[in-house]
Amino acid sequence: MSDKWVCIDDESEAALGPYLTALNSGPTGIQIERASIQDIGPLIDGLKQYNALGFLIDLRLDEVASQSGTKAAFRGLTLAQELRTRMTEGEIQSLPLVLWSVDRKLRSSWDGDNTGHDLFDRVYVKDKDVGHNPMLVANELSSLSTGYANLRRRVGVGYSHFWKTLGIEEDEASGLDPRISEDLAGRERHFAHEWARFIMGQLIDRPGPLISEDLLAARLGIDRSKSLAWPKLQQRITVECGYDGVFADGWKRWWSHRLDAWWRALPFSPGPLRKITATDRVAFLCNNLNDNGLTAAPPILSGYSEHYWVICKGLDMPLDVSDGVVAVLPDLKAWQDRPYLSFKAALDRTGRPKWRPHPFEEARLRAAAQAIEE
Amino acid sequence: MVIGKAAERRAQAFRSERANELRSLADDLYKSGVVSDVSPLLQAATECNSRPKNPLGWEYSLSDLYFDTLIPRNTLPKLEGRLSVQLSLSLAGNCEESSHDSFTELAIDIHAEIISPKAPKSICTWHLDKHIYTPDSNEPEFIHPLYHFQYGGYRMASIHAVLGQTLLLEAPRLAHPPMEAILAVDHVVSNYISGGRTLLLDEDSYQRRLRHAQRRWWFPYAQALLQSFDKAEDPSLWTLWPSIVRP
Numbered sequence: 001m002s003d004k005w006v007c008i009d010d011e012s013e014a015a016l017g018p019y020l021t022a023l024n025s026g027p028t029g030i031q032i033e034r035a036s037i038q039d040i041g042p043l044i045d046g047l048k049q050y051n052a053l054g055f056l057i058d059l060r061l062d063e064v065a066s067q068s069g070t071k072a073a074f075r076g077l078t079l080a081q082e083l084r085t086r087m088t089e090g091e092i093q094s095l096p097l098v099l100w101s102v103d104r105k106l107r108s109s110w111d112g113d114n115t116g117h118d119l120f121d122r123v124y125v126k127d128k129d130v131g132h133n134p135m136l137v138a139n140e141l142s143s144l145s146t147g148y149a150n151l152r153r154r155v156g157v158g159y160s161h162f163w164k165t166l167g168i169e170e171d172e173a174s175g176l177d178p179r180i181s182e183d184l185a186g187r188e189r190h191f192a193h194e195w196a197r198f199i200m201g202q203l204i205d206r207p208g209p210l211i212s213e214d215l216l217a218a219r220l221g222i223d224r225s226k227s228l229a230w231p232k233l234q235q236r237i238t239v240e241c242g243y244d245g246v247f248a249d250g251w252k253r254w255w256s257h258r259l260d261a262w263w264r265a266l267p268f269s270p271g272p273l274r275k276i277t278a279t280d281r282v283a284f285l286c287n288n289l290n291d292n293g294l295t296a297a298p299p300i301l302s303g304y305s306e307h308y309w310v311i312c313k314g315l316d317m318p319l320d321v322s323d324g325v326v327a328v329l330p331d332l333k334a335w336q337d338r339p340y341l342s343f344k345a346a347l348d349r350t351g352r353p354k355w356r357p358h359p360f361e362e363a364r365l366r367a368a369a370q371a372i373e374e
Numbered sequence: 375m376v377i378g379k380a381a382e383r384r385a386q387a388f389r390s391e392r393a394n395e396l397r398s399l400a401d402d403l404y405k406s407g408v409v410s411d412v413s414p415l416l417q418a419a420t421e422c423n424s425r426p427k428n429p430l431g432w433e434y435s436l437s438d439l440y441f442d443t444l445i446p447r448n449t450l451p452k453l454e455g456r457l458s459v460q461l462s463l464s465l466a467g468n469c470e471e472s473s474h475d476s477f478t479e480l481a482i483d484i485h486a487e488i489i490s491p492k493a494p495k496s497i498c499t500w501h502l503d504k505h506i507y508t509p510d511s512n513e514p515e516f517i518h519p520l521y522h523f524q525y526g527g528y529r530m531a532s533i534h535a536v537l538g539q540t541l542l543l544e545a546p547r548l549a550h551p552p553m554e555a556i557l558a559v560d561h562v563v564s565n566y567i568s569g570g571r572t573l574l575l576d577e578d579s580y581q582r583r584l585r586h587a588q589r590r591w592w593f594p595y596a597q598a599l600l601q602s603f604d605k606a607e608d609p610s611l612w613t614l615w616p617s618i619v620r621p
Contacts, residue, residue, distance in 0.1 A: 172424075174390070174423070175393075175420060175423040175424040175425070176420060176423075177397060177416065177419065177420070178394070179397070256417075256420075257417075257420045257421075257424065260417065260420070260421065261424065271435075272435045272437045272464075273437075274414070274417075274437035274438055275437050275438070275462065307438070309413075321411050321438075321440060322438075322440060322458065322460075325410075326410045326411060334397070334400070334401055334404070334416075335397075335416060337413055338410070338411050338413065340411075358410065360407050360410050361410060363442070363456065364442050364456060367455055367456045370454075370455075370491065371455065371489065371490070371491040372491075373491075
C-alpha cells in the first residue's frame, strides 16, 4: 500500500466522501485511504500493514454499521490510545494521529472532558475546518507527516538533536530559557510523537519563544488589514526571525527573541519595542522601509494604551497589558506568555467560557468595573 | 585587543547566571501573586543571556514590569481606585567588574499612577541613573552623586501644566547604591506594595537571591563610601557621595 493518510471512520461514503475529496484536491492535496472498521485487534493489525503517513480518526466509531453490518465497540479515543502504546513499544513507527468529527459531536463528547486530548496532534471539525478550508487542513496534515518523518530521524540520535529540530543551533538555544526543554532532556528514551506533542502543544500553539503572525503584527504595532506594506515587511522579518524548524511549513511562526534583537539592531532603533507606542513603532518602520504602507493598529477603546504586547483573547485585538487582566490557561509553563483579556472583554464576558479572568486579577477587574460605572 | 577564550567563557557563564536569576525572580513574583505578568523579566533574561556587542559585557532592558496594589494610606490627593507601579530598567556593564561602580550604563524608572474614576490620572515618578562623568565635563551646577535618585523626570514633565502649587525641581539628586532588577524589584515591593516584601521573603529562593545581589552590588559601594572619608586622594570615590567634604 502506497504512502497515504489512513482514515478510520464509520460514516457512510456518501457522508464522508465529499470531505475526503476536498482534502485530496488541489496542489497541496493529500491522499487518503479508508480502513474498514473491525474489532480493535484486527483493525490495528490491519493498520500496521499500511505505509501510512498518519491516521485520521473519527471521534465516534461506534455509531454507524459498516456494509458488512459491523459496528465498532470502541471509540476513536480508545483506538488512539492503543496506537500510541504500540508506537511507544516500537510495534508501529511514530505517526501523527488526527481526530476529526462534526461540530455537535465534538462539543458533546470531546469538549467537556480533557482525558485523551494529548493523544492527538490535531483536532479538526469536519463541517467547519474541512468544509470551509480544506486546503489549509491538507497542508497541515502534510506538514505533520513530513515533520514526523524528520522527528523519527532526530529522536534516533537523541536529545542532543532537539534544538536542531527547531532549526536553531545550540549556541543560540543556550540563550533561551533553560526550562523550555527540561521535560524532554531528562528522559531516557525519546519518541517522535512525544517531541511532536511538545513542539506543537507548547511551542507552536502557545506564544512564548515562538509567536504567531497576529502577535508579530501586534508587537510591531501594525494593523495588518490596513497595511499594504505588511507582506513586504513580514517577508523581511521572516528572513532573520522566522521559525524554520519542524512543522514550520504548516504553521508560520517567528522567534520572539530574534524579533527583539532585529528591532534593536535597526539603524537609529528607538529602544525596546515595549516602551514605544504603536504609532511611533509604525512611523519608525515606515521610515526604515521607505514605504508608508503601514498603519498603526487602533486601541480597543479610546483611552487604552498603544504599548501593545499581547492579543486580547476575547476580541483578537492588540493590547497593552495595563488595559487588561491575565486569563486562566491551565498547565501554563513558566516560560510561556500569559494570555490576556482586555478589561472590556473581561467585563462583557467576551470569550467565555474558554477565556476567564485569572483569580489573581479579581481586584483589578473590580476596580475597572467601578471606574466604568462612575 | 585579543580576548581570551577563557575570559569569554567566564563572561558567558556570568550572563547565564544573571539570566537565570531573573527567571527565578519571575517565578517567585508570580507564585506570590505580587506580579501577574512576569514576561518582562523573562524577556530581559533572554536579552541578558544573548551575546552582546562587547563579548565580555552584559546588558539587558526590563520594560514595564507592572505591580498592582491598593493605594497606600496618607496618599494625597485622596483618590479611589488602585495604584499601578511600573518598573523599567536598562543596564550594561562588564562581567568581570565587581567594584563600587560596576555599571557602564544604568537607568531605572519607577512610575506610579492612580487612575481614578473621579479625577484625571495622577502620577508620581522616581528615576535612578548613573551620572556619566567624562574627563572634559565641567563640574555640574548642582551636586550629582554617581548613582542617584531623582523625583519627576520626563513623564511628570508632561503634566507640568496641571501641577497646581506643586513645584517640580530637578534637585535633590539623592545618592543611592546602584540596582539591577533583583534590587529594583525589592525596592518597589518594599516601598509600594503593602505586605509584598513579607510575602516574598517567605520564599527561601527570594531571600537568598536578594542577599546575594546586595552582597554583590551594594557591599562594594558601602565599602567605598566608608573609604571616601579617609582616602581623599582617590577621585573615583568622590563621585559616590560628593557631599562629603574633601580634605
